[in-house]
Amino acid sequence: MSLFSGLFGNYTEVSPRELQQQYGAYLMPGETVQTGFRLVRDTFILTDKRLILFDHQGVTGKKTRVVSIDLDSIYDVTMETAGTGFDDSELTIHYITSPYYKANNLQTASYRFEFSKKFNIQPFYVALVSLAYENKQRING
Structure with missing residues (x-):
């Protein structure tokens, strides 16, 4: 079922242990994986410091683009829940x-x-929107 979910553009959760094993070399010293998600070949990881996006490219997926977003730079989060039918x-x-x-x-x-x-994306949303709120208070304070 997760393969079909990935084919339709939906992320599935991956254990922090598996992410640590596969992507540990990309972590800064002392950085800890909190949670992560995979979409067929692409992955994103939420650590205690940043959000890391891995975009595996090409036929073999050996070419990889890595994007790092500092958690303290997130200032807003929006959520749209799935409706009926094929909505995500x-x-x-x-x-x-x-x-x-x-x-x-x-x-x-x-x-x-x-x-x-x-x-259920609501807990993930609440965690990120709480972080965004704290960031706005810090930046504008």
Whole structure:
């Protein structure tokens, strides 16, 4: 079932232990995997410091693009739950890409994740939106 879920663009949860074994070389010293999700070949990991996105490219998947989003740069999170039919749940994070968070020409980006309707994204949303709220208080305080 998870293969079909992946084929339709939905992430499935992967154990932190498995993620640590496979992607431990990409972690900073002292960084700890909290949770992670896989989409056929692509993976994203939530650590205690950042969100790491692994985009395996090409036929063999050996070429890999790694994107790191600092958790303290996330300022907004939106969630859309699945409806009836073939709808999926979506979670979108909005984050600051500028090196200085209080810059005059602040640059931002967003990233959207799709989950199967069977996956309860609400706890994940609450964790990220709580983090975003704390970040806004810190940045604007």
